[in-house]
Amino acid sequence: MSTNNMSDPRRPNKVLRYKPPPSECNPALDDPTPDYMNLLGMIFSMCGLMLKLKWCAWVAVYCSFISFANSRSSEDTKQMMSSFILWPLSLLPSAAVLDFPE
Amino acid sequence: MKAVHAFCVVLLVFGSVSEAKFDDFEDEEDIVEYDDNDFAEFEDVMEDSITESPQRVITTEEDEDETTVELEGQDENQEGDFEDADTQEGDTESEPYDDEEFEGYEDKPDTSSSKNKDPITIVDVPAHLQNSWESYYLEILMVTGLLAYIMNYIIGKNKNSRLAQAWFNTHRELLESNFTLVGDDGTNKEATSTGKLNQENEHIYNLWCSGRVCCEGMLIQLRFLKRQDLLNVLARMMRPVSDQVQIKVTMNDEDMDTYVFAVGTRKALVRLQKEMQDLSEFCSDKPKSGAKYGLPDSLAILSEMGEVTEGMMDTKMVHFLTHYADKIESIHFSDQFSGPKIMQEEGQPLKLPDTKRTLLFTFNVPGSGNTYPKDMEALLPLMNMVIYSIDKAKKFRLNREGKQKADKNRARVEENFLKLTHVQRQEAAQSRREEKKRAEKERIMNEEDPEKQRRLEEAALRREQKKLEKKQMKMKQIKVKAM
Numbered sequence: 151m152s153t154n155n156m157s158d159p160r161r162p163n164k165v166l167r168y169k170p171p172p173s174e175c176n177p178a179l180d181d182p183t184p185d186y187m188n189l190l191g192m193i194f195s196m197c198g199l200m201l202k203l204k205w206c207a208w209v210a211v212y213c214s215f216i217s218f219a220n221s222r223s224s225e226d227t228k229q230m231m232s233s234f235i236l237w238p239l240s241l242l243p244s245a246a247v248l249d250f251p252e
Numbered sequence: 253m254k255a256v257h258a259f260c261v262v263l264l265v266f267g268s269v270s271e272a273k274f275d276d277f278e279d280e281e282d283i284v285e286y287d288d289n290d291f292a293e294f295e296d297v298m299e300d301s302i303t304e305s306p307q308r309v310i311t312t313e314e315d316e317d318e319t320t321v322e323l324e325g326q327d328e329n330q331e332g333d334f335e336d337a338d339t340q341e342g343d344t345e346s347e348p349y350d351d352e353e354f355e356g357y358e359d360k361p362d363t364s365s366s367k368n369k370d371p372i373t374i375v376d377v378p379a380h381l382q383n384s385w386e387s388y389y390l391e392i393l394m395v396t397g398l399l400a401y402i403m404n405y406i407i408g409k410n411k412n413s414r415l416a417q418a419w420f421n422t423h424r425e426l427l428e429s430n431f432t433l434v435g436d437d438g439t440n441k442e443a444t445s446t447g448k449l450n451q452e453n454e455h456i457y458n459l460w461c462s463g464r465v466c467c468e469g470m471l472i473q474l475r476f477l478k479r480q481d482l483l484n485v486l487a488r489m490m491r492p493v494s495d496q497v498q499i500k501v502t503m504n505d506e507d508m509d510t511y512v513f514a515v516g517t518r519k520a521l522v523r524l525q526k527e528m529q530d531l532s533e534f535c536s537d538k539p540k541s542g543a544k545y546g547l548p549d550s551l552a553i554l555s556e557m558g559e560v561t562e563g564m565m566d567t568k569m570v571h572f573l574t575h576y577a578d579k580i581e582s583i584h585f586s587d588q589f590s591g592p593k594i595m596q597e598e599g600q601p602l603k604l605p606d607t608k609r610t611l612l613f614t615f616n617v618p619g620s621g622n623t624y625p626k627d628m629e630a631l632l633p634l635m636n637m638v639i640y641s642i643d644k645a646k647k648f649r650l651n652r653e654g655k656q657k658a659d660k661n662r663a664r665v666e667e668n669f670l671k672l673t674h675v676q677r678q679e680a681a682q683s684r685r686e687e688k689k690r691a692e693k694e695r696i697m698n699e700e701d702p703e704k705q706r707r708l709e710e711a712a713l714r715r716e717q718k719k720l721e722k723k724q725m726k727m728k729q730i731k732v733k734a735m
Contacts, residue, residue, distance in 0.1 A: 159465045159643075160432045165443050166469045168436040168460035208394045215398065219405050219481040223452045 187217035401482045408479030409454045416457040416474050418625030420449055423635055430639055432463025454480040466646040468502040477621055488621055495617035497631060499638055503609040507646045508587055510658045513564055514554040516582030521552050529605065530588040533665050546570050548577045556661065559654040572637040579634060581614040585645060604669055611645060613638055
């Protein structure tokens with residue numbers, strides 16, 4: 151019994167469950183990239199839509215893709231989707247290349 | 253006779269149709285009779301038009317305001333109602349090749365194309381009606397870029413996943429022999445090993461191990477590079493960065509003595525000293541070279557006291573550090589670990605942060621970004637070092653002197669903290685009291701009923717008087733005691 155204890159460091163009675171680290175300040179501290187990109191994406195898509203600038207719409211597309219690629223798992227899907235939804239809205243009018251001047 | 257009659261009907265029908273079509277031009281046109289010779293120039297076109305399928309060729313020359321209509325199936329010798337706008341001339345043309353006919357014409361209208369050069373201003377066909385690729389230049393470029401980004405995302409994600417799996421496969425045996433619980437995401441009801449990594453991100457993987465002597469648990473975090481983000485990939489081309497493996501061992505209170513100690517690359521230690529709460533408070537000196545203990549020059553030591561360094565740098569530890577120096581970023585043992593310094597807002601009294609006895613290891617994966625799954629095997633000896641350190645931390649105890657020093661240090665830090673926050677706490681209390689008073693006054697002011705107002709004011713006055721009396725009593729008591 152004692153030899154078993156000595157050689158085997160495992161202690162089944164001392165198992166502690168995993169507790170995800172508190173997320174109060176960590177997400178912001180870790181890496182602000184997805185949040186910035188999300189915001190930029192929304193701004194650019196709004197600009198593209200209102201001011202009818204095609205390049206704005208495309209930058210918004212890129213921003214939302216980058217935000218998605220860098221996203222944290224703890225983030226709400228809804229938050230991410232919000233910027234993802236905006237760029238098609240601004241890009242569609244220009245996608246047909248109908249209205250926007252070059 | 254009948255044939256002629258039928259022919260005239262057909263002609264009439266065609267004529268009416270053409271009239272309807274060219275209503276716009278009615279104002280400008282004169283009905284003119286054509287001779288055969290007028291069509292001499294259009295001979296080629298006429299021959300083409302006398303083919304099977306009916307065709308209508310409309311030639312518009314804006315300057316001349318002339319419309320030429322050619323109808324299929326008509327002989328050249330037909331006479332009928334042809335409408336031709338020729339406002340400039342306005343004559344019945346009976347002679348062929350009258351020179352006057354061509355006055356004002358710059359080009360011979362023998363091409364059926366509508367586009368002449370000068371002086372006709374031709375409106376460009378709008379870009380969106382063109383079918384050339386050039387007009388979609390920007391879109392093609394952007395979509396190509398997006399496709400490249402998506403491809404890189406998929407490739408990067410897969411690579412990170414493969415690296416993580418390779419790491420886990422290499423280390424699984426060692427972990428399972430040391431810990432009861434290997435892999436837990438905290439969601440299951442029972443504490444059973446999931447036996448796999450938690451994927452937090454496309455580039456971060458966690459593993460929680462628990463159920464061992466000495467320690468509460470061990471959290472391993474594989475922090476890979478953001479291979480799934482093309483921007484990051486491009487940035488890394490300028491500045492190579494390594495994948496990292498971060499291990500955080502939470503020790504039991506009774507299994508670790510009170511000391512703060514760190515060893516690692518000089519750069520990492522300088523950064524940690526600035527960022528980490530405990531290192532900045534307990535290890536105020538600059539990182540010292542570890543050459544005295546046989547460490548390579550690349551590594552430096554931060555320690556609370558010399559005795560700790562002496563105790564930590566035993567033969568085996570030195571062996572580990574020397575052999576794997578290139579993979580070690582930092583090693584940090586502390587009983588006062590509370591994470592990085594928290595930037596507190598002004599006026600907020602902070603409590604002493606909760607501390608935990610922790611061993612932290614940060615290792616760099618060899619390859620400097622160009623990592624392959626087989627490189628993960630090189631990290632296995634480092635995990636052995638971690639296990640050894642856990643056991644060592646349990647065994648290592650400070651002597652009496654060291655313990656006293658350590659206790660003094662901790663007491664000093666706590667005192668400083670309280671002093672710092674005392675002022676802040678007082679200010680906070682004062683501001684809260686003032687806030688209450690203001691709210692009270694506002695309530696009294698806002699009270700419409702004068703009776704109520706008076707009553708509230710009286711109540712407030714009474715309360716203040718009571719407070720003053722209490723204070724006076726206290727002062728008297730203190731004076732009595734002093735005497």
